[in-house]
Amino acid sequence: MRRRRARRKDRGREPRNDLMTEPELPGTSFAASTGEAASPEPLQRQVQNLRALFVATLMALVLLSVGVNIFLWYQVRTVRKELKVTRAFIEDYQKNKDPLLNRLVSSLQSFAQDHPDLTPILEKYGIKPPSGQASQPVPAPTPAIGSTGR
Amino acid sequence: MMRKDWFASVLVAVLFIGAAAAVVASFQVGFSTRALRRLQPQAVAFQARLNIAQALLNDTLEYSKRNPAIDPLLQSLNLKTNAAPAGPAQGQGERAPQ
Numbered sequence: 720m721r722r723r724r725a726r727r728k729d730r731g732r733e734p735r736n737d738l739m740t741e742p743e744l745p746g747t748s749f750a751a752s753t754g755e756a757a758s759p760e761p762l763q764r765q766v767q768n769l770r771a772l773f774v775a776t777l778m779a780l781v782l783l784s785v786g787v788n789i790f791l792w793y794q795v796r797t798v799r800k801e802l803k804v805t806r807a808f809i810e811d812y813q814k815n816k817d818p819l820l821n822r823l824v825s826s827l828q829s830f831a832q833d834h835p836d837l838t839p840i841l842e843k844y845g846i847k848p849p850s851g852q853a854s855q856p857v858p859a860p861t862p863a864i865g866s867t868g869r
Numbered sequence: 870m871m872r873k874d875w876f877a878s879v880l881v882a883v884l885f886i887g888a889a890a891a892v893v894a895s896f897q898v899g900f901s902t903r904a905l906r907r908l909q910p911q912a913v914a915f916q917a918r919l920n921i922a923q924a925l926l927n928d929t930l931e932y933s934k935r936n937p938a939i940d941p942l943l944q945s946l947n948l949k950t951n952a953a954p955a956g957p958a959q960g961q962g963e964r965a966p967q
């Protein structure tokens with residue numbers, strides 16, 4: 720009985736090896752963080768290190784943000800320029816080129832009535848010579864231009 | 870210590886401003902690209918029409934060498950000048966519609 724009691728006492732004195740409650744790193748124990756065991760100097764140093772790391776990360780993010788912004792504004796400028804050119808082309812076509820093409824085609828159709836040797840050229844581009852007399856209105860010629868192609 | 874806090878605050882502010890600018894730029898790229906995508910098929914179709922019209926005009930100008938009766942028609946459309954002499958200067962008085 721005495722031996723058993725002595726063994727139980729010895730077991731109580733032995734340091735327990737509990738992996739779930741004890742941290743692996745000695746510096747990160749709860750006692751150290753509360754300042755009971757550790758001096759304030761390493762803590763202050765850790766805070767300073769963390770602050771320096773935070774500032775460095777912020778600077779890296781700011782640099783990344785500047786790069787992304789430069790790329791995006793370059794893209795904005797390029798796309799806007801392209802859009803402006805495309806809009807100007809479409810506007811110019813609708814205002815100037817399309818009426819001119821319509822007049823050209825209708826004039827050629829009228830001319831082909833008196834000069835049948837022009838008809839093969841018109842047919843090559845899908846423009847049908849007007850079937851009626853010259854006084855009849857000319858069918859819309861512009862769609863025929865784009866409808867067949869060469 | 871206070872100086873470092875101030876510096877970090879400035880960095881955070883710059884980061885927020887940069888993020889906001891990136892969001893604005895992204896929206897602008899998106900809207901402009903969508904508008905361009907909507908207009909580009911139209912522009913391609915018009916360009917194809919112009920190419921065909923240019924080919925038709927070339928053939929008509931070639932035809933006008935055989936039959937000068939078409940010259941007044943082309944001159945009325947300003948597609949051919951009336952001062953085009955025959956010979957080596959052929960084609961100089963021709964104008965393309967583009």
